[in-house]
C-alpha cells in the first residue's frame with residue numbers, strides 16, 4: 001500500500017505481550033474483575049472439556065482450594081482491539097504428600113490447555129516447564145499426568161516418558 005510521498009506502508013503485526021503468572025496472583029492483583037477472569041478462564045477450559053459456569057464465589061473458592069494444594073499457572077494478554085483480558089493458556093500442578101519416599105511429594109499435572117488461536121507458539125511448553133520447575137522446587141520425587149495417545153509426543157518432547165497405564169472410575173450425579 002502507498003502512503004504519503006508514495007512510500008510503501010507496511011503493517012506490522014501488533015506484538016503480543018504475554019504474561020505468565022498464577023491464577024490466584026491474577027485475582028489478587030485486582031487488575032481485572034472476577035467476572036472478567038472467570039469468563040476468560042472458563043472459556044479457555046471449555047477448549048479442553050466441559051466447563052459449565054460457576055458463581056463468582058464458587059470460582060474464587062475453587063481457585064483458593066487448588067492453590068492450597070498446588071498452583072494453577074496461566075498465560076494471559078490484554079487484547080487491545082477488544083479491550084479485554086484473554087487467558088490464553090493454563091496448567092495445574094497438585095502436590096500429593098507421600099508417606100513413602102521419605103515423606104516427599106508426588107506432583108500431578110492436570111488441565112494443560114492453550115487457547116485455539118494461540119497454539120504452536122510455545123505457550124504450553126513454557127507452562128509445562130514452569131510446572132516441572134515448581135514440582136522440583138517443592139521436592140517432588142516424580143511428576144505424573146494422564147493424556148490421550150495423540151498428545152503423547154508433546155509430553156515426550158518435554159522429558160516425560162510412558163509408564164504403565166491409566167485406570168479411571170467416573171461417578172455420575174445419581175450414583
Ligand SMILES: CC(C)(COP(=O)(O)OP(=O)(O)OC[C@H]1O[C@@H](n2cnc3c(N)ncnc32)[C@H](O)[C@@H]1OP(=O)(O)O)[C@@H](O)C(=O)NCCC(=O)NCCS
Pocket residue numbers: 047048111112113114115118119120121122123124125126146147148150151152153154157
Ligand atoms: C496440546 C496443547 C496444550 C499444545 O499447546 P501449544 O501451546 O500449541 O504447544 P507448544 O506450542 O508449546 O508446542 C510445543 C511443542 O509440542 C509440539 N506439539 C504441540 N501439540 C502437539 C500434539 N498435539 N502432538 C504432538 N506434538 C505437539 C509442538 O509442535 C512443539 O514442538 P516443536 O517445539 O518441536 O515445534 C494444545 O494443542 C491444546 O490445548 N490442545 C487441547 C487440549 C489438550 O489436549 N490438552 C492436553 C491434555 S493432556
